[in-house]
Amino acid sequence: MQREQMSFDLLIVGAGPAGLSAAIRAKQLQPEMNICVLEKGPEVGAHILSGAVFDPIALQELFPGELWRQAPLGLSVNQDQLLRLSQTASKLMPEWTVPKALHNDGCKILSLGKLCRWLAEQAQALGVDIFPGFSAHQLKYEGEQVVGVITGDMGRDKQGELKPGGMLGMEILAPYTLLAEGCRGHLGKQVVNRFALDAGKDPQHYALGFKEVWRVSKDKHQPGLTQHTFGWPLTEGSGHKANGGGFIYHGENQQVYIGLIVDLNYQNPHLDPFEEFQQFKRHPMLNHLLAEGERLSYGARTIAKGGWHSLPKMSFPGGMLIGCDAGTLDAARIKGSHTAMKSGMLAAEAIAAAATKGAATKGAAEATENTATNHTITDFDSRVENSWLGRSLYCHRNSVANLHRFGLLAGGALNWLEQNLLNGHLFWHSRDQSHDHEHMLTAADAPPINYPKPDKTITFSRTASLFLSNLNHDHDQPNHLQLTDDSIPINVNLSSYNEPAQRYCPAGVYEVQQIDGKTNFVINSQNCLHCKCCDIKDPSQNIQWVTPEGGSGPQYTDM
Structure with a gap:
């Protein structure tokens, strides 16, 4: 059966803030450009999850004038708090102790899903083709040149056979392919490995973020308040330690966004990040806020937070990595949407500049005949480096490594010194050159953790x-969710680590069951939230996440 082909001047994989900003900027600069955006979710925004306190700097650049104000920007931040939690109390940190990067003057508390849907409307109004429900399953190469992607087949059964009415995926061809899949994109992971884009860089570092949206009583709602927490439960609970912290953002309509971020370099295989999030909500401050409230939504996703030292080369033959696919999140600020947008805009500007010089595509039909032409953007990385995006990442380059190497207090003090006194102008480089999964202890060397049962009201x-x-x-x-070796979960991970996939997955995908007297590793792939945590944290690096059928997965509402 022959695959159908479609050709465009620019192909973008992912309709998040990076991909949509790239599409809009490209159309602004080259209105005749034929642009395709593929989105694996059933609609734009369905797979979008973020805190989100949003810096509008990139949005203002993308839509100069007053148009940017028409975006669904939620509420302006009017108060910032940094709190240290113990199990039973909270302490408000003095203003002078708070790193500059955690100040949110001019920022907005919003739903990133809503913003992405608005950006999609702007892109479509300019003539961009957006195709939700189509996953980019694999890259298409000609030699060492990426010339597009092959979308996932629809209607295959568990054995991989096409069911009646099933269809092969299409080949989507373009001289330039922008990968904007979000954190740990499976195509991005492939190009990084194939072209050694991370040579000389620190490994990317990750965290797992949980978020719930609650509607709370009016007397407890403080519109515009942002609170960040450290301490309980991650560093002061049950004798186990992990990097990370919590957030509480008071948004519109009596809604509060709450979440916990757990760095994936934690050591104890008995630690359960989902249960740590439930512990966070048991704190008296959270318990009081959420009492008599209504939980509206839940989700989880991983965060690429390595920053400058982990940022790979972002261009490759035939395309570029943008947004969280590259790791542009500014971890010191706990923000990545504005940086993702800027990276997409810079990619579009680089392509437009190449077109002006006569090096870019001259139309989709001609592109199909000349896909072997070298369409590598050589100046994209320098554009990033010389922009406010690059300068911000460089200024905060030591933030994550300081915390990983020196712990919460000493690392936090170093970050305060670098940001508040030296403004990022310092001569040293703090590096963490270990992979997150390498930190896990064996089960015998780590204390067990007993979590209380949910109360079904707050937890x-x-x-x-x-x-x-x-x-x-x-x-x-x-x-x-593919295993490189089917025997490893039981023979290695269970015996050595009490199979941590049972706990680090926020969706209960992985179970160890006794079936007919035999121990089995069960994968409930239908539960998958597409967070990619298993691809990152598995101590044996045996799990590979690839795209399921387009349109599958969570359907987040205004997350």
């Missing part, structure tokens, strides 16, 4: 939480 089970994520997967499709 909940995974199953009850997944219901609020509106998960949808066709059960009869190939497993998109």
Whole structure:
């Protein structure tokens, strides 16, 4: 069966802030450009999850004048607080102790999903083609040149056979392919490895972020308040330690966005990040806020937070990595949407400049005939480096490594010194050259952790939480969570680490079950939130996340 082909001047994989900003900027500069955006979610915004306190700097650049103000920007931040939590109390940190990067003057508390839908409307008004429900399953090469992608087949059964009515994916061709898949994109991971884009760089570092949206009583709602927390439960609970912290953002309509971020370099294999999030909500401050409230939604996703020292070369033959696919999040600020947008805009500007010089595509039909032409943007990385995006990442380059190497207090003090006194103008480089999964201790060397049962009012089970994520997967499709070696989960991970996949997955995908007297590793792929945590944290690096059928996964509402 022959695959159909479609050709465009520019192909963008992912309709998040990076991909949509790239599409809009490219159309602004080259209105005749034929642009395709593929989105694996069933609609734009369905797979978008972020805190989100949003810096509008890139939005203002993308839409100069007053148009940017028409975006769904939520509420302006009017108060910032940094709190240290113990198990039973909270302490407001003095203003002078707060790193400059955590000040949110001029920022907005919003739903990133809503913003992405608005950006999609602006892109479509300019003539951009956006195709939701189509996953970019694999890259298409000619020699060492990326010339497009092949979308996922629709209608295959668990054995990989096409069911009646099933269809092969299409070949989407373009001289330039921008990968904007978000954190740990599976195509981005492939090009980094194939072209050694991370040579000389620190490994990327990751965290797992949880978020719930609650509607609280009016007397407890403080519109515009942002609170960040450290301490309980990650560094002051049960004798186990992990980097990370919590957030509480008071948005519109009596809604509060709460979440916990757990760095994935934690050591104890018994640690359960989902249960740590439930512990966070048991704190008296959270318990009081959420009492008599209504939980509206739940989700989880990983965060690429290595920053400057982990940023790979962002251009490759035939395309570029943008946004969280490259790791442009500014971890010191706990923000990545504005940096993702800027990276997409810079990529579009680089392509437009190449077109002006006669080096870019001259039309989709001609592109199909000349896909082997070298379409490598050589100045994209320098554009990033010389922009406010690059300067901000460089200024905060030591933030994550300081915390990883020296711990919360000493590392936090170093970050305060660098940001508040030296403004990032310092001569040293703090590096963390270990992979996150390498830190895990064996189960015998780590204390067990006993978590209380959910009260079903403030704290909940995974199953009850997944219901609020509106998960949808066709059960009869190939497993998109692939094991390199089927024996490792039981023979290695269970015996050495008590199979931590049972706990680090926020969706209960992985289980160890006794079936007919035999120990089995069970993968409930229909539960997958597409967070990619398993691809990152598995101590044996045995799990590979690939795209399921387009349109599958969570369907987040205004996250």
